[in-house]
Amino acid sequence: MKQITTIKKYLSSIFPFSIESFAARGKPFTKAKTIVQFFYYFLAFQALVVINGGKFLSQEENFSPVWSIPWANHLSLATTANIIQFFFLISAFIGAFFFQNRIARIFVFLGIFQLNALLSSVLRADHHWYPWLYVSFLLIFLPDAWAGKAHSLQVRKKFLLVFFSAQAVTLFIYSMAGLGKIQGAIYQYFAGQTHAFAPEALALHIAYWLRNIDSTSLLGSFFVEHVIVGWPLFLGMIYLQFFSLWIAFKPSLHNIWAFGLIFMHTGIYLTMDMLFFPTALLLIFLFFDSPFKKHDTSWRETVGDLPIFGWMLRRILFRPGNSHSIS
Amino acid sequence: MSYNFLKIFLTSTILLYFYMGFYFSSHTSEGEAYPFFSWFVFTRVPPQFITGYALKIVEYEGKKLDSPVFFQDSHGIYFKKILTMTEYDYTIRVLGENIERGETEKVEQYRKTIEESFLSQPVVYEIVRIEFDTLKYWKTGQFTEGERIATLTAKEKDL
Structure with a gap:
């Protein structure tokens, strides 16, 4: 028990992030409620955009239903797509109108769950909408926070905790992607192979991927021809990805980091012709105006929160006598 | 809760x-x-130098071709439909790997997939080993043709 308390104290010193302190103020809670509301409004819009059973017709021979849609084994791909997309449309609009109700949020989750199942049943798993799936699952556990004007501290704490978990799971995905690259780099370094920290890593990824998908991209040629230009960008991408979960506990960096990740997705699209814009949209929702970011955060605190660079610069940023020193 | x-x-x-x-x-x-x-x-960063496999058509409708042609260069002539590399490259590569490993069952499986999915006429084709520099291949399409590892005939009844 004593060890757990010691660990908790140590973690609190590194991550001075307290849901309780945010819940005690009114603004973070109100902001989080608004963001959740627009999350469900946007899903209703997205349901209208994805309705297009015809686009699946050419993939009939690659249709292999995943476990969650066993009934699709007896139907054609087009029929399955129409049923699932219609269900997604209905569930999304139920969510848009009744997001305050937990049953409606469960419906929305089921709609996205089946839509992702459909996408994953054609050729290979499609991960673009997975983060929306995770967030819609976690939001099921929001407390009833819309009836009436006054809400107890407990309700505000639970609401912000669930919202924070949605932010954390989204950033966890990026940290796992970064961890995978670092793990692969260590393996390849000791195997004597070209690894992720080598200058030509990005150029090789681009050339190999575009060849495999038989495609071109706007900036792919440039980075294959100018290997050294891509090197710092690729290292920056690994840094952005790996430390993402850390940023969940550093609200001063929420919007900047989200911008960095969106910039990364844009770069991936321009070089490798891979779209991950659904995830970029989720980053905008959850982080561009994070309920946990204080508006009077100083630039010193923001820079000081940066992984590695912030740790190195803290001594300079927060010299004794500096009015922005922190304990 | x-x-x-x-x-x-x-x-x-x-x-x-x-x-x-x-x-x-x-x-x-x-x-x-x-x-x-x-x-x-x-x-994992892809290797700079890769050994792969390519399909080369040497005989078409019983006639030997003066200049055998690689599968990716014969669009519209020997295909049922125009295909992108993603649709055939993997299958050809796995066929080549299984031929080298002597996995007879898997060779038959991938051979059947290629002949039913990609070849629209009876042809005699070879699976050849190729080597290329990933960056150079992407810029110029150049690769080095290596050893032929198998010659296969797609008969009409197999299509």
Whole structure:
């Protein structure tokens, strides 16, 4: 028990992030409620955009239903797509109108769950909408926070905790992607192979991927021809990805980091012709105006929160006598 | 649900999800099981020098070709439809790998896929080993043709 308390104290010193302190103020809670509301409004819009059973017709021979849609084994791909997309449309609009109700949020989750199942049943798993799936699952556990004007501290704490978990799971995905690259780099370094920290890593990824998908991209040629230009960008991408979960506990960096990740997705699209814009949209929702970011955060605190660079610069940023020193 | 219970539940759920993602990445042939995923993507840098395989058509409708043609250069002549590299490259590569390994059953399986999916006429074709520099191949399409490892005939009844 004593060890757990010691660990908790140590973690609190590194991550001075307290849901309780945010819940005690009114603004973070109100902001989080608004963001959740627009999350469900946007899903209703997205349901209208994805309705297009015809686009699946050419993939009939690659249709292999995943476990969650066993009934699709007896139907054609087009029929399955129409049923699932219609269900997604209905569930999304139920969510848009009744997001305050937990049953409606469960419906929305089921709609996205089946839509992702459909996408994953054609050729290979499609991960673009997975983060929306995770967030819609976690939001099921929001407390009833819309009836009436006054809400107890407990309700505000639970609401912000669930919202924070949605932010954390989204950033966890990026940290796992970064961890995978670092793990692969260590393996390849000791195997004597070209690894992720080598200058030509990005150029090789681009050339190999575009060849495999038989495609071109706007900036792919440039980075294959100018290997050294891509090197710092690729290292920056690994840094952005790996430390993402850390940023969940550093609200001063929420919007900047989200911008960095969106910039990364844009770069991936321009070089490798891979779209991950659904995830970029989720980053905008959850982080561009994070309920946990204080508006009077100083630039010193923001820079000081940066992984590695912030740790190195803290001594300079927060010299004794500096009015922005922190304990 | 109390606040502390909710905190433990949410944390456990997220951690369990990623554990399951790792579990299925090493226990399934696809490396994942919906909706679990490890998110370990692009973890290995592709090698600069690659040995691959290509399909070369040497005989068409019983007539030997003066200049045998690689599959990717024979669009519209020998295909049922125009195909992109993603649709045939993997199958040809796996066929070549299985021929080299002597996996007879898998050779028949991938051969059947190629002949039924990609070849629209009876042809005699070769599987050849090729080598290329990833960056040079992408810029110029150049590769070095190596040894022929198999000559196969797609008969009309197989199509």
